[in-house]
Amino acid sequence: MGRIKPAVLCGGTGTRLWPLSRKSFPKQFSDIVGGESLFQACTRRLKDAGMDAPLVLTNSDFRFIVTEQLMSVGIDPGAVLIEPAPRNTAPAVLAAALYAMQDDDDALVLVVPSDHVIADAKAFGAAVEAGRVAAEAGQIVTFGITPGYPETGYGYLELENKPDGSGDPIDLRRFVEKPDLATAEDMVKSGTFLWNAGIFLFSAKVIMAAYEAHAPDMLALVKAAIEDAEADLGFLRLAAEPWEKCEDLSVDYAVMEKAGNLSVVPYSSHWSDLGSWKAVLDESDQDENGVALCGPATAIDCKDVLLRSESDGLELVGIGLENIMVVAMPDAVLVADKDRAQDVGRVVKELKTKGVSQAEEFARDHRPWGYFETLALADRFQVKRIVVKPGGRLSLQSHVHRAEHWIVVEGTAQVTIGENVKLVAENQSVYVPLGEKHRLENPGKVPVTMIEVQTGSYLGEDDIVRYEDVYARGQGARG
Known part of the structure; x- marks a missing residue:
């Protein structure tokens, strides 16, 4: 029996865990529970089950986050496929199968x-093994x-x-969309719904046949995206033109709901998709009153409450709260009734309509060389903290609208300005x-930690011209 090839999907944005999860750094890369990111925990779980190195599907902005987080837990990726545009899970699953078939x-x-x-x-590894025989026999x-x-x-x-x-596979009758409460209660009572x-x-050739039968147009486009893919610093960048023509469809809707060869392995051990702050509360350590605290937070006379502060300098205090969730970030705070946890995704849509940057962006912006965060911003100046990891190297660049003052407060930086290259130590x-x-x-x-003071008529991140970049990011704010 061959080893199973895992394909890890990590291109989503996770809006239901706003403000901790945002488009620029979504929940899978955050330490929400357990002391490591969900992505790291996922890949370790696959490694512990004896599977092949993971094939990772993500987008361009996350590619260096993926490799850095894998390296920090001692895992080498089998390959990292870059999706040129978000197209839901149907094209991503197909790309993984086509790559495995090579x-x-x-x-x-x-x-x-x-x-x-x-x-x-x-238990997860055992469930996968329970499904192996059915998958080898042609079942999805x-x-x-x-x-x-x-x-x-x-x-x-x-x-x-x-x-x-027994944990043995059972034939699937049908998929059911998210139900209302009364329907969900009836389904759970019946015992035949999971x-x-x-x-x-699945085997690669079996899923290929399913796409050929139920999504042939997508099959042709994703094949072209794989065939015309280009290597990029160890990543495989799928061809943009055919990929962007793919319909934005889930794999359930595009293929699985139409296929007749599906089996289900029941899994009864603990699982959560952390799809809401209520789910995070359920996963968190709670006191006898159902209160969960994370970070610098204090609860007085509270019950069934989540208080989570993601800033060391922000003390979060709740008094007399019940059935409430509070998540405080340096630039945004969420306060919600626990029973409205599924509505948090609406916040992002509302903030985007209002043009609020916190809808999708953090004050801290992760880059392949480290990160920066805005400390102060006004009409003609901005103050940032910039942290460059050992070996990190920003692009050779210039700006049209701003000048910059750099003050090194930790470590020693090598600075290039025009033709002049020199070392700049702490307090210089x-x-x-x-x-x-x-x-x-x-x-x-x-x-290296540095304070940058920008002055000028325009301070946007897109005021950048790159002349040379070891990370091959191209032009634009993030490249």
Whole structure:
């Protein structure tokens, strides 16, 4: 029996966990529970189950985050495929299968979201093995979670028969969209419905046949995107033109709901997709009153409350609260009734309509060389903290509208300004005139922390011209 090839999907934005999760740095890369990111926990779980190195599908902005987080937990990716545009899970799953088929038409591919909590790695591995025989026999295997309560935020799987406790695959009768509460209660009571985990196991040639039968146009486009893909600094960048022509469809809707060869492996161990702040509260350590605290937070006479502060300098205090969730970031605060947890995604739409930057962007902006965060912003000046990791190197660049003052407060930076290259140590500063080519590097063994003061008529991140960049980002704010 060959090793299973896992395909990890991590291009989503996770708006239901706003303000912690945003488009620029979504929930799968954040430490929400457990001391590591959900993406790291996912890939470790696959490694512990004895599977191949993960094939990762993500977008261009996250590619360096993916490799950095994998390196920090000692995992080498099998490959990282860059999706040129968001097109939901149907094209992504197909791209993973096509890539796996390059080595073996019979390759078994396990598609997993990167943002789930699965506490028992051994039980998960056993469930995957339980589905292997069915997948090798030509079934498309999905995994259903034994429901602990009538959840309205999940889709469901209706089985042909009730699970008998063996964990063996059961034929799937149908997919069910997210139900209302009364319907969910009836489904849970029946015993033949499971939560849809969005995890699939199949042989590459079997899923290919399913796409050929039910989504032939998408099959042709994704094949072209794979065939014309280009290597880029160890990543594989899928061809943009055919990819962007793909319909924006979930794999359930495009293929799975139409296929007749689906089986379900029941999974009864603990699982959560962390799809709401209520789910995060359920996963958090709570006191006898159901109060969960994270970061610098204090609760007085509270019950069934989540208080989470993501800023060391922001003390969050709740008094007399009940059934409330509060999440405080340096630039945004969410206060919500616990029963309205599924409505948080509406916040992002509303803020985007108002043109509020916090809808999608953080004050801290992660880059392949480190990160920066805005400390103060006015009409003609901006103050940033810039942290460059050891070996990090910003692009050789210039600006049309602003000049910059750099003050090193930690480490030693190598600074290029025009033709002049020099080391700048702690408590030293330099001036970068408007229009001058410049670069910042960290040649040392410890991070470089620098305070940057920008002055000028326009301070947007898109005022940048790159002349040379080791990360091959091209032009634009993020490249």
